[in-house]
Amino acid sequence: MRDSKGSAGVSRRSVLKLGGAGVAGAVFAPHVARAATGMADTLIFKCHGTGSGNIIATAVADALQKTTSSRVRISPAANGVALVLPLKLGGADYTFAANELFFASEAAFEFGTRDWGGPQDLRMVLAPPKALALASAKDANIFYPKDLKGKRVGYVKGSPSVNVKTDAYLAFAGLTRDDVEVVWLSNSSVGSKEGLINNQIDVVTYTTNSPAMKEVELSSRGLRWVEFPPDDKEGWARLQAIMPAITPRHDTNGEAMSKENPVDIMGWKYPQVACYDSRDADEVYAFIKALDESYDIYKNAHPDIGNLHISKAGHSPADVPFHEGAVRYLEEKGVWTDEDRAWQEKRLDRLAKAKAKWNAATEAFGPWLEEKKAAGYTGSDDEAWAEFWEEYRTS
Secondary structure: OOOOOOOOOOOHHHHHHHHOHHHHOOOOOOOOOEOOOOOEOEEEEEEEOOOHHHHHHHHHHHHHHHHOOOEEEEEEEOOHHHHHHHHHHOOOOEEEEOOHHHHHHHOOHHHOOHHHOOOOOEEEEEOOEEEEEEEEEHHHOOOOHHHHOOOEEEEEOOOHHHHHHHHHHHHHOOOOHHHOEEEEEOOOHHHHHHHHHOOOOOEEEEOOOOHHHHHHHHOOOOEEEOOOOOOOHHHHHHHHHHOOOOEEEEEOOOOOOOOOOOEEEEEEEOOEEEEEOOOOHHHHHHHHHHHHHOHHHHOOOOOOHHHHOHHHHOOOOOOOOEOHHHHHHHHHOOOOOHHHHHHHHHHHHHHHHHHHHHHHHHHHHHHHHHHHHHOOOOOOHHHHHHHHHHHHHOO
16 A cells, blocks of 8 residues: 555545445555656546546546556546545545545545544645636526525535535625525535526526536526625635635636626636645656646647646645645746745645644543533544534634
């Protein structure tokens, strides 16, 4: 098993506990021999099982196999945990992921169990920008975040990525879930579309280029994107305190928008190509170099894949700090800026503080649990930790 930071002491039982059988199956012998290009002889990519992330990862893998001596294997993942855990355990090399990277680096939600061992030392290789927005039915008369008060807001069961973003959008206007009617959806893609069309919700977070949103636009309710004015600095500060990688975006390419009808929405990064900090810097340098030099081969594979070019994907912000090997290459190519350096330092400091908080919580948990048990608590220690850590990390 490949030696990587934070992976010591993780048993197969923990794999099953953390991610289920689908993740356990992804743990296998590592491939560390170097190809002539300086990359590993065999690379294993994790990505979503469907959608743009899968298409982009597959196109990149094909290009690398045409231009280098490395072999690349695609290993689809069913959920956010499965996109990260195999990297931790040494069974995969790189992941093409979304906000699970941020949550893992914060030890939040499903990444906050004691088995994970605290905030994860994940590092970015490339972070391609992508549009993100808050979709509303036209008849709900929601134009700006302040108009969300009292409206029916869609949340998705079991999807922290969607739900925390939605909390951040509310925070833009100084609102919380207490200020809206929360409607729980069972599925993000189908549930969001049907919820809007069937008048079950007024607004839900979604991407702008989507057949689902085209259906909403053509429905009797119509589609409007909630606008987040870029000059509202206080609003953006509140939003970014919750989701720091989300930034203002002026867009014309999507459903219910055009050059004649632009919208001020949001930008995030997806699919973010990432690995662990423990990965050799020279190998990561060789990897990003190969991605850059093979760009012309894969650049037309998907409408979003152009954003993977280093001129766009080699900049902050992102969900986790950039890997030193990636930074070295980006500096050599003149992509990495003073602004990126300042962001990198700030993000590394945030990660260090998250680790310190985890260590302090670990020490404080024992006495807290003893008191709780003395007061009659009969639940499991893991359940108690989940309650304790969530309150501790957000305090």
